Amino acid sequence: MYTSSQECLREPPSAPKRDASTSSPGAVFTHRPAESFAAGRVVCWEGDPSRDAFQLVEGSVRFCRVQIDGHRMIAGFGFAGDVFGLSYMERYIFSAEAITDCRVRRLSYARLTALSDNSSADYAQITEQLRQQLHEMQNQLLLMLHKSADERVAYFIMRVGQRLNRELRNGSEIRLAMPRTDIADHLGLTVETVCRSITRLKRDGVLALNGPARMTIKDIDAMRRRCGDETVHGADDHPGLPAAARRAG
Amino acid sequence: MYTSSQECLREPPSAPKRDASTSSPGAVFTHRPAESFAAGRVVCWEGDPSRDAFQLVEGSVRFCRVQIDGHRMIAGFGFAGDVFGLSYMERYIFSAEAITDCRVRRLSYARLTALSDNSSADYAQITEQLRQQLHEMQNQLLLMLHKSADERVAYFIMRVGQRLNRELRNGSEIRLAMPRTDIADHLGLTVETVCRSITRLKRDGVLALNGPARMTIKDIDAMRRRCGDETVHGADDHPGLPAAARRAG
DNA sequence: CGTCCCTTTGAGATAGGTCAAATTCCGTGG
DNA sequence: CCACGGAATTTGACCTATCTCAAAGGGACG
Numbered sequence: 001m002y003t004s005s006q007e008c009l010r011e012p013p014s015a016p017k018r019d020a021s022t023s024s025p026g027a028v029f030t031h032r033p034a035e036s037f038a039a040g041r042v043v044c045w046e047g048d049p050s051r052d053a054f055q056l057v058e059g060s061v062r063f064c065r066v067q068i069d070g071h072r073m074i075a076g077f078g079f080a081g082d083v084f085g086l087s088y089m090e091r092y093i094f095s096a097e098a099i100t101d102c103r104v105r106r107l108s109y110a111r112l113t114a115l116s117d118n119s120s121a122d123y124a125q126i127t128e129q130l131r132q133q134l135h136e137m138q139n140q141l142l143l144m145l146h147k148s149a150d151e152r153v154a155y156f157i158m159r160v161g162q163r164l165n166r167e168l169r170n171g172s173e174i175r176l177a178m179p180r181t182d183i184a185d186h187l188g189l190t191v192e193t194v195c196r197s198i199t200r201l202k203r204d205g206v207l208a209l210n211g212p213a214r215m216t217i218k219d220i221d222a223m224r225r226r227c228g229d230e231t232v233h234g235a236d237d238h239p240g241l242p243a244a245a246r247r248a249g
Numbered sequence: 250m251y252t253s254s255q256e257c258l259r260e261p262p263s264a265p266k267r268d269a270s271t272s273s274p275g276a277v278f279t280h281r282p283a284e285s286f287a288a289g290r291v292v293c294w295e296g297d298p299s300r301d302a303f304q305l306v307e308g309s310v311r312f313c314r315v316q317i318d319g320h321r322m323i324a325g326f327g328f329a330g331d332v333f334g335l336s337y338m339e340r341y342i343f344s345a346e347a348i349t350d351c352r353v354r355r356l357s358y359a360r361l362t363a364l365s366d367n368s369s370a371d372y373a374q375i376t377e378q379l380r381q382q383l384h385e386m387q388n389q390l391l392l393m394l395h396k397s398a399d400e401r402v403a404y405f406i407m408r409v410g411q412r413l414n415r416e417l418r419n420g421s422e423i424r425l426a427m428p429r430t431d432i433a434d435h436l437g438l439t440v441e442t443v444c445r446s447i448t449r450l451k452r453d454g455v456l457a458l459n460g461p462a463r464m465t466i467k468d469i470d471a472m473r474r475r476c477g478d479e480t481v482h483g484a485d486d487h488p489g490l491p492a493a494a495r496r497a498g
Numbered sequence: 499c500g501t502c503c504c505t506t507t508g509a510g511a512t513a514g515g516t517c518a519a520a521t522t523c524c525g526t527g528g
Numbered sequence: 529c530c531a532c533g534g535a536a537t538t539t540g541a542c543c544t545a546t547c548t549c550a551a552a553g554g555g556a557c558g
Contacts, residue, residue: 069478071395130379137386144393145437146320188394193514195538229317439547444506
């Protein structure tokens, strides 16, 4: 916050590509063996010295942190293809817990930095990742600052949907791997509130549920409207207004 | 959030040093000429192509972003010595606005990256900065998630105080350069709520005001208590519990 | 001395939290 | 294939922190 140099970060490369194999930071992991973690197990512990970075091959994880008063903060979720634990100094700030059974590839920082010496491109990827995370974090912050409970939930569902489902349209099914509690702890709400928000979406015919974890989009436009201002854009992501337009204010 | 690789970031180097001249990322700027910006002027615009990074030599700036509905989000504040605009691709995500008159040094990315080629140390500093910002952002998020209005305000005051005043104790004076509106937009509250929280701190003898911008700490322990769980630590910042202790839960 | 802007205070409205209970889901065993 | 039990989800009733709207100080500056 009032810490040094908070801002002025760039937007992420226009169309964020992040398939498991193809693009940037994942590439480094492809030749590592995969480890398995059962649902509920912890991949890395908050507070432990950080030695490795990870790539999630399959399944989903949550990144969380427990406060002294027992409150749990979930900073985010990781899905197949995601890279995490990029911090190559000191300690992990969050635990990564398997939500479902999952498989991860592990790469030690030693190896990672060794790699970087050969090709500075790899190092740039790390930096790139950090920037992307920072950007994401900023959106998250925005979410917390100015969105109502309903907006947060709608926004969350859309984002998860897009992450899993590339192209959302009416009829798209979204699978929410995480329990309501996790969503609540992520959005800074209570389980009850999350439920009620979802119920409202259902009641208004914006989406349909088959079981708590599977939902189908019925009216994607309504859904978008309910995300509040900072719209969840389609696949082609435009910067919105030209900067000049905003200077007036 | 549910974006790739959200977390597992390390904690910042134990004692964060950031005097204007001495430490890391500032060094690169020392030989650049200083430009002046009057209070209210904008150093860089949200949405503009990002070309330069900046170091604030004197004064304070806010990093902000205006949403379509007119809501303003303040991501943070910068004080003398802080570096910002580190994002060296695409566009600035936030505007940096001078709160008071201030002076900044500017360094083009071209020059910055050129520097990096000679000494990878400089490049590492940038990465380091990014990580630090990410860490800060996470604290910010935590703040938004689980703290009450009173806690947020107390926490905010303490943080600004520490940023400016190295060692806070009873009798320390804190100068809040930014108006209440800025604090509100930063903490996700309304001006009125911020006022009331401050009034309460005053009423309870925890701090004293001389004019809206100057406050003196009367009871620093009470102040700390009011920050809620994620304590604002003293100058020597310990990681808290050993990691092992937390594994129980 | 008046105006404008920022801050503070007051009174009422409301979104979301809390506590408690009903319901659904889903794995396990008969 | 069906019944059972614990966990997760959903719903309800009520309560409180924070927002909203409105108005009253206070300082700086012309």
